[in-house]
Amino acid sequence: MTDKIRExxxxxxxxxxxxxxxxxxxxxxxxxxxxATHLSVNSAIFSDPNPTEAFKRLQTLAKMS
Structure with a gap:
């Protein structure tokens, strides 16, 4: 997938x-x-036992990347 994004x-x-x-x-x-400029993280958030914390972790990770 990253090859297509780079393209x-x-x-x-x-x-x-x-x-x-x-x-x-x-x-x-x-x-x-x-x-990638935007990421949809629905599955990653709602499959986590603590969706609020998952959102914060993912958001921080995206900003740091």
Whole structure:
């Protein structure tokens, strides 16, 4: 998936790129590094026993990446 994101980013550096499949704590740094601008983390949040804390962790991770 990151190859496709990089390809899109190279095509248009200002393109809005949203990823909504396979987004989690492991993939967030890779996706952001590849050029994703928006991440849908619904599954990662709602599959966690503490959704509020999961949201905070994921948000922090995305900002740091």
């Amino acid at each position: 899109l980013r190279a095509f248009d550096p200002h393109l809005f790129i949203n990823v909504d499949i396979g987004v989690n704590e492991i993939t967030i740094p890779e996706l952001v590094s590849a050029g």
